[in-house]
Amino acid sequence: MFCLMATSAWRLALLFLGLSGIILGSWADTPRGIDLTKLRHFPLEKVRAADIEHEETFTFDGITATDLRETNEVRLSGRGTTGRTWVVYLRYISHIWKGDLDGNGQTDYVLYSNGPLMNGSRTPVFSISILLMDQERMPVPFLAPMYDPPEAAGVPNVVDLDNDGRAELAVSTYDENPSDPKVGPLCSGHWVTQLYRFEGMAVREFRGRLGGINFPLIHNWTYRETECADSGQPETQIQPAQLRDGSTDRTYATTTLSEQPSDGAQEFVIAPVNGCHEIWPLVVVWDQKTELTITFMILYNDRMAGLARSLWERRSRLDLRGVSPGVFSERCNVNLVWAR
Ligand SMILES: [Ca+2]
Numbered sequence: 105m106f107c108l109m110a111t112s113a114w115r116l117a118l119l120f121l122g123l124s125g126i127i128l129g130s131w132a133d134t135p136r137g138i139d140l141t142k143l144r145h146f147p148l149e150k151v152r153a154a155d156i157e158h159e160e161t162f163t164f165d166g167i168t169a170t171d172l173r174e175t176n177e178v179r180l181s182g183r184g185t186t187g188r189t190w191v192v193y194l195r196y197i198s199h200i201w202k203g204d205l206d207g208n209g210q211t212d213y214v215l216y217s218n219g220p221l222m223n224g225s226r227t228p229v230f231s232i233s234i235l236l237m238d239q240e241r242m243p244v245p246f247l248a249p250m251y252d253p254p255e256a257a258g259v260p261n262v263v264d265l266d267n268d269g270r271a272e273l274a275v276s277t278y279d280e281n282p283s284d285p286k287v288g289p290l291c292s293g294h295w296v297t298q299l300y301r302f303e304g305m306a307v308r309e310f311r312g313r314l315g316g317i318n319f320p321l322i323h324n325w326t327y328r329e330t331e332c333a334d335s336g337q338p339e340t341q342i343q344p345a346q347l348r349d350g351s352t353d354r355t356y357a358t359t360t361l362s363e364q365p366s367d368g369a370q371e372f373v374i375a376p377v378n379g380c381h382e383i384w385p386l387v388v389v390w391d392q393k394t395e396l397t398i399t400f401m402i403l404y405n406d407r408m409a410g411l412a413r414s415l416w417e418r419r420s421r422l423d424l425r426g427v428s429p430g431v432f433s434e435r436c437n438v439n440l441v442w443a444r
């Protein structure tokens with residue numbers, strides 16, 4: 105689903121474009137069918153609306169954010185009310201917002217970043233990283249790649265559509281599965297907007313009608329009459345929209361690493377489970393007795409591979425949450441790995 109997974113497919117697509125001489129647009133010039141700025145927003149308080157600069161340390165609410173220049177990452181660290189420490193590693197932070205998303209009385213954090221995905225014109229170039237804080241002030245993470253840029257005024261994706269004081273998160277994704285049969289390949293597709301709720305220290309997809317909108321909201325787009333001609337006859341077979349499983353509220357499978365991870369590898373090779381032999385985790389929680397370590401996907405450093413080696417050496421149990429089949433067989437996208 106993510107473009108990291110589809111490098112080869114994109115090479116083929118670019119080759120096709122090069123050969124055909126067609127110049128197509130991208131997600132930026134296709135209608136999404138929903139304007140997030142018009143929705144009822146959940147009020148968030150701004151903590152910071154500027155990059156954390158190289159080697160800077162920034163403290164808020166007892167949490168310390170440090171830019172680690174050598175490894176191109178930002179480390180957040182804090183301590184729960186029981187004295188247990190927690191550490192979060194992520195690539196970059198451009199904005200920090202806070203608010204009680206789930207209504208449990210504890211302030212949660214919404215971090216906006218560039219990346220971590222790249223590579224291909226379908227790639228969501230931003231991401232929203234959420235730390236839900238439990239009653240002991242320990243964080244539970246959630247990462248959603250985003251097409252929407254951060255805004256100084258607020259986070260348009262964090263909404264309260266039913267006005268109950270609890271937030272929902274609207275996440276839009278883009279595909280090129282044909283939705284218009286009368287144009288050629290890469291000339292049509294879908295925008296899908298899925299809605300998530302924060303419940304029980306997890307993220308659960310909501311399906312149904314809320315705030316006058318049916319979710320998931322699927323909007324077909326096509327380049328017919330612009331870049332792509334109407335052929336007047338069926339060219340392609342319509343395919344369903346890609347729906348993403350972004351939920352983290354239940355464990356889909358439990359497994360272990362089955363191979364010693366290689367240097368720099370972002371994927372985990374696991375004992376096969378539910379058709380997955382390799383996984384790309386967006387976030388890994390390593391739940392140890394004295395410390396909780398959370399690693400968001402970071403490209404171009406060895407953080408995830410080093411973590412995988414530690415999990416391999418300890419034969420840690422891995423709970424997989426939010427599992428979607430990958431573009432290629434047996435390699436799955438996993439929203440959250442909880443390792444013990
Ligand atoms: Ca909360």
Ligand SMILES: [Ca+2]
Pocket residue numbers: 263264265266267268269270271272
């Ligand atoms: Ca709500």
